[in-house]
Amino acid sequence: MDHSRPRAVTIYDVAREAGVATSTASRALSNPGRVSERTRAHVEEVAARLGYVPNRIAQALPSGRTGLFALVIPDITNPHHVRLIRGAQAQAAAAGHSLVLADSQEDADIELAHLQRLASFVDGFLLVSPRAPADELLAHLQRHPAAVFNRPLAGLPGVVADVDAASAQVVAHLAGLGHRRIAYLRGPETSWADGERRRTLAEHAGRHGIAFTAVGPFAPVLESGAPAATAGLATGATALVAFNDLIAIGALEHLAAAGIAVPGEVSVTGADDVFGTSFCRPPLTTVTSPAQEAGRAMVGLLTGTEPADPVLPSRLIVRESTGPAPVRPRRARGPATRPPSAPTAGS
Amino acid sequence: MDHSRPRAVTIYDVAREAGVATSTASRALSNPGRVSERTRAHVEEVAARLGYVPNRIAQALPSGRTGLFALVIPDITNPHHVRLIRGAQAQAAAAGHSLVLADSQEDADIELAHLQRLASFVDGFLLVSPRAPADELLAHLQRHPAAVFNRPLAGLPGVVADVDAASAQVVAHLAGLGHRRIAYLRGPETSWADGERRRTLAEHAGRHGIAFTAVGPFAPVLESGAPAATAGLATGATALVAFNDLIAIGALEHLAAAGIAVPGEVSVTGADDVFGTSFCRPPLTTVTSPAQEAGRAMVGLLTGTEPADPVLPSRLIVRESTGPAPVRPRRARGPATRPPSAPTAGS
DNA sequence: GTGAAAGCGCTAACAA
DNA sequence: TTGTTAGCGCTTTCAC
Numbered sequence: 001m002d003h004s005r006p007r008a009v010t011i012y013d014v015a016r017e018a019g020v021a022t023s024t025a026s027r028a029l030s031n032p033g034r035v036s037e038r039t040r041a042h043v044e045e046v047a048a049r050l051g052y053v054p055n056r057i058a059q060a061l062p063s064g065r066t067g068l069f070a071l072v073i074p075d076i077t078n079p080h081h082v083r084l085i086r087g088a089q090a091q092a093a094a095a096g097h098s099l100v101l102a103d104s105q106e107d108a109d110i111e112l113a114h115l116q117r118l119a120s121f122v123d124g125f126l127l128v129s130p131r132a133p134a135d136e137l138l139a140h141l142q143r144h145p146a147a148v149f150n151r152p153l154a155g156l157p158g159v160v161a162d163v164d165a166a167s168a169q170v171v172a173h174l175a176g177l178g179h180r181r182i183a184y185l186r187g188p189e190t191s192w193a194d195g196e197r198r199r200t201l202a203e204h205a206g207r208h209g210i211a212f213t214a215v216g217p218f219a220p221v222l223e224s225g226a227p228a229a230t231a232g233l234a235t236g237a238t239a240l241v242a243f244n245d246l247i248a249i250g251a252l253e254h255l256a257a258a259g260i261a262v263p264g265e266v267s268v269t270g271a272d273d274v275f276g277t278s279f280c281r282p283p284l285t286t287v288t289s290p291a292q293e294a295g296r297a298m299v300g301l302l303t304g305t306e307p308a309d310p311v312l313p314s315r316l317i318v319r320e321s322t323g324p325a326p327v328r329p330r331r332a333r334g335p336a337t338r339p340p341s342a343p344t345a346g347s
Numbered sequence: 348m349d350h351s352r353p354r355a356v357t358i359y360d361v362a363r364e365a366g367v368a369t370s371t372a373s374r375a376l377s378n379p380g381r382v383s384e385r386t387r388a389h390v391e392e393v394a395a396r397l398g399y400v401p402n403r404i405a406q407a408l409p410s411g412r413t414g415l416f417a418l419v420i421p422d423i424t425n426p427h428h429v430r431l432i433r434g435a436q437a438q439a440a441a442a443g444h445s446l447v448l449a450d451s452q453e454d455a456d457i458e459l460a461h462l463q464r465l466a467s468f469v470d471g472f473l474l475v476s477p478r479a480p481a482d483e484l485l486a487h488l489q490r491h492p493a494a495v496f497n498r499p500l501a502g503l504p505g506v507v508a509d510v511d512a513a514s515a516q517v518v519a520h521l522a523g524l525g526h527r528r529i530a531y532l533r534g535p536e537t538s539w540a541d542g543e544r545r546r547t548l549a550e551h552a553g554r555h556g557i558a559f560t561a562v563g564p565f566a567p568v569l570e571s572g573a574p575a576a577t578a579g580l581a582t583g584a585t586a587l588v589a590f591n592d593l594i595a596i597g598a599l600e601h602l603a604a605a606g607i608a609v610p611g612e613v614s615v616t617g618a619d620d621v622f623g624t625s626f627c628r629p630p631l632t633t634v635t636s637p638a639q640e641a642g643r644a645m646v647g648l649l650t651g652t653e654p655a656d657p658v659l660p661s662r663l664i665v666r667e668s669t670g671p672a673p674v675r676p677r678r679a680r681g682p683a684t685r686p687p688s689a690p691t692a693g694s
Numbered sequence: 695g696t697g698a699a700a701g702c703g704c705t706a707a708c709a710a
Numbered sequence: 711t712t713g714t715t716a717g718c719g720c721t722t723t724c725a726c
Binding site: 386 | 712714717
């Protein structure tokens with residue numbers, strides 16, 4: 001038994017050692033039933049003895065199937081996306097697939113480059129909130145199955161979070177607390193979810209007779225919290241509805257530092273219910289994201305397993321960052337850390 | 348231009364259309380310089396016009412190189428590991444590689460299965476705190492390059508966090524605050540870092556004349572915080588040193604719920620400095636982990652780029668969860684949520 | 695039930 | 711500089 005041999009054991013080695021043709025060895029290993037029980041057992045024994053492991057590249061060349069899916073994400077740092085990765089990875093593993101990770105860093109060009117680079121390597125794409133223009137996306141996905149999260153694209157199967165329901169609950173909650181003016185702290189311009197959230201929030205605010213303003217866009221990171229809160233406050237709102245939890249938590253930190261009481265003077269809500277929302281100060285009222293389910297559902301769409309209702313539920317979690325609107329709206333006080341960047345008027 | 352054609356454009360199509368041999372087309376595309384400028388330009392033009400994208404599976408079969416690295420992680424949920432993923436992904440991308448993600452869910456068998464499944468697919472493995480026995484690990488990596496984080500394995504290149512320095516700083520910090528008895532809240536039994544942390548903590552405590560006890564093991568998740576804190580407190584310690592931030596934050600939540608003041612009655616420290624440590628209550632004194640650098644360094648080890656000092660620095664970040672030892676050690680009070688699980692005595 | 699041979703798309707000898 | 715050909719390891723017709 002030559003243990004230091006550099007070359008790997010191939011199916012030829014197995015066939016020779018077993019005294020059968022390679023085709024027979026192949027069948028015995030991967031298509032049992034089309035070979036006599038006796039040879040099957042023999043070949044299998046030889047393969048095990050030799051430590052044969054099929055070369056998956058070679059398997060993939062004729063079949064075109066690798067057992068790999070590519071997961072394309074805007075930002076691997078975002079804990080929200082991490083939940084999705086987890087769901088996708090679990091479901092993929094269950095289907096015998098592995099995941100190739102591609103971080104597009106919120107950049108449309110990098111995103112498209114990933115699609116091209118990985119196209120021949122994977123059995124399909126999982127696109128999370130893709131940022132690239134629809135036509136380019138579709139052009140790149142001509143010959144490859146894909147499933148999409150939070151971005152309806154004509155012809156591509158996908159799932160979305162129930163943004164409308166989430167917005168309805170947030171607005172109803174704030175309206176119930178007596179808020180009459182809310183500000184939406186926007187996320188990335190190219191995010192479908194941002195557009196939806198803004199649109200539905202405005203709509204529901206209108207129904208409740210609440211004034212609505214959107215400010216931003218802001219990068220969906222902790223650091224955006226301070227400028228976003230400043231801009232939101234400048235609108236005279238008593239409630240700040242952030243695009244996601246990162247911005248919301250950042251806002252909370254900024255407000256605490258500025259000595260503005262939450263929820264006493266201003267209420268804050270987030271979205272996604274990421275790690276940290278339960279133990280920040282105050283614990284954040286937010287809206288859950290079906291990230292993990294989305295991950296599973298997307299893989300399901302690719303493997304044909306899951307029927308999947310395309311709109312995944314999202315629900316409000318009331319914690320301590322929201323409270324009754326102050327009797328009279330707060331007035332600017334204390335040093336503004338920086339002048340608010342020109343707020344964009346909401347619809 | 349037949350747009351609905353299912354078959355992809357191959358290099359044969361390009362060669363035929365350009366009126367050259369396939370080898371010439373291949374060279375023009377991937378080995379320019381060994382072909383006349385004129386043909387190179389022509390072939391390239393044709394390839395672009397036809398929308399040719401090389402089939403990477405086919406490229407990989409003869410060469411054995413896929414441009415893929417497998418990243419094997421104990422738990423994709425852990426924000427600490429996410430930082431490492433990020434570093435690895437960035438460095439891999441810079442080297443023109445992509446990452447295949449494999450979550451072993453803290454299970455040695457799953458870990459080894461991943462190695463086997465992905466072996467022929469990847470140019471190398473990045474093993475993060477592998478849990479499987481050393482001999483099995485080495486057996487599975489006979490013919491594949493690998494780099495390891497936080498687990499010295501004979502013959503395999505790798506990097507580790509400077510656990511000793513971290514422990515020294517934590518103990519010195521606590522000693523300086525007057526603590527005379529500390530408890531270590533252990534992590535997973537199969538974790539090298541846990542063993543190291545425990546060993547070095549005990550050692551440094553000894554030097555400072557501080558009593559040291561280890562309790563556990565505990566799973567490195569938020570939920571372990573409560574039982575771990577309970578067990579730690581039962582030792583009479585005035586400072587709880589947790590294996591990682593998740594356990595520490597969980598402990599913080601438990602202590603707050605039990606009405607035990609931090610750091611008034613007991614100090615708490617974590618490790619890794621994950622997302623959330625800066626805004627939990629109180630903000631956590633912890634020790635940084637070189638996770639991102641580790642990710643980069645591991646990829647470097649595989650690509651031959653980085654020389655890399657194998658021990659990566661780690662430093663103490665003092666926040667508000669540590670303070671002067673109480674004048675007299677606290678006595679049990681309030682309802683214990685559950686009896687402490689039998690604490691393991693430290694060395 | 696089993697074997698011989700072709701072919702997946704590409705690169706690298708080897709020739710010319 | 712360019713063309714011809716073999717071969718990477720496997721599966722899959724097609725014969726027998």
